[in-house]
Amino acid sequence: MKKIFLFLFLFIYINASILKIEDNKIINAIPNSKILIPEKSLSLEQAIKSENWEITTEEIINFRYSTIFRWVKFDLRKSISDKIFLEYGSTTVEVLNVYITKENKLISEFKTGLSRNFQSRPIDSNKFMFPIDIEKDEIYTIYIESSNNLQPNLASITLYSEEIFNKRDFFFNFITGIIISLLLFVFFYNLIIYFFIKVKSYKYYLIYIFSILILNIVELGYTFKYIYPNQTFLNKIFIQYSEFIFLVTLVFFVKSILELEKKSRFNISLNFLLIIVFLLNSIHTYLYSYYSEQIFYIATSISCLALVVLVVVTISIFYRFKYT
Template structure:
């Protein structure tokens, strides 16, 4: 091979590699990415998600499973904003241990009209769970402000999971995580403590400003008190606490 031909070969090889690397691999992948998990897992798995937009809302599970237009998520924080579209997400978990695993899938989100969770086992069995703001709180498999689901699978097995979500009243966001049962309880204890401190501080500030208004008669304090109490109730709604305790059956 002459020197000139060698240069041309190297040039075309570099161009081919660049084009190959720039090509969206998510469009080539028909299989779900598998994530290894263990009993004491505490994993953020958003980057392992794949998603698909359904603008018509007519796609069924059997349809989306066959599509090769899934796109790879690039962040553990997933947000679609306000949208009238339906969105599908998928991921797969693998149990590399020699015993049955019982874990918790936490979406990290509590405000969605409809949230469908599908568990697809290799035997062909499909388990579907539907939760959301349009459904009573008591129907949730785990009594938590966030949408949380218990998952379990046998030693050495893999399970695929699909999510279908839709909401016209709330912006959608997702910070999905996998927890062992003990880790999930610890995480919830921390969240409850932190939220309790925040809520308690706001109530104290509200009462203090209300007291100042009563004693000093300065209307600026009553305005501030109203701002604080409104923010307090906003946080209760944002964290899903109001739906859980104040109107769990009001759909």
């Protein structure tokens, strides 16, 4: 009797851990996955044989910075005839490999990421999308291998049917298209106004709007897709510096409004902080450093400090103006 209960328990447990793809369902694969964080990079065969896999219950994966590949795996079965798709929820991962296996045998694979040309992507999208071509009611194991020394490797892994894929892809491009179109309209509208009024602070406002536009199209992968699909290093430079340029234009825009004196301590402090952030970004961009994560956190902290100084300056000048 105990053996029967044990068998039933194991049967229920194994089936519960298998992801089932059905019509009109979006499935987050992470809570039903296992992760592997090795001390050195592994081949697929070594990863399959590894005994160090750990169950995760998180909603997203956070592998942080690493030049060593991190692994995610999960079992999958589809109960529909349509194709299914896997979406890796980050547009700034350097290396991303997806392996479809059955009974520990490789069925198909995809190798892509920002370190490879845009044409390496199996689907023509600025997001990382993968068609999972598997037979109905058969159990497969999906292995995902990734590494990222460009930005923190923080992502979701989502599965859905072809119908949902088409809807999500259309909606994503529709919304981002509206946002980018609005930014372009605001930029050119204010550019026309600037030609008439010629106010210095307005010039910095225009540059600030333009930096927001660049930040969006770079981080969403549109520049890599349409402008330089074969220039992986150029894409890396744009990703690293677009956020820094946004910070610089914001600081200079606010400084122009507040009319800070060039030799004032606030102005000198802000310029000093921006120079440090620039140097840290440059080190991170051109050198693959063991301390990439520390450099990122320091640069982020200094950027926040620059914004805090900017807020303090703004409040100080506001009160000075109010009581004089």
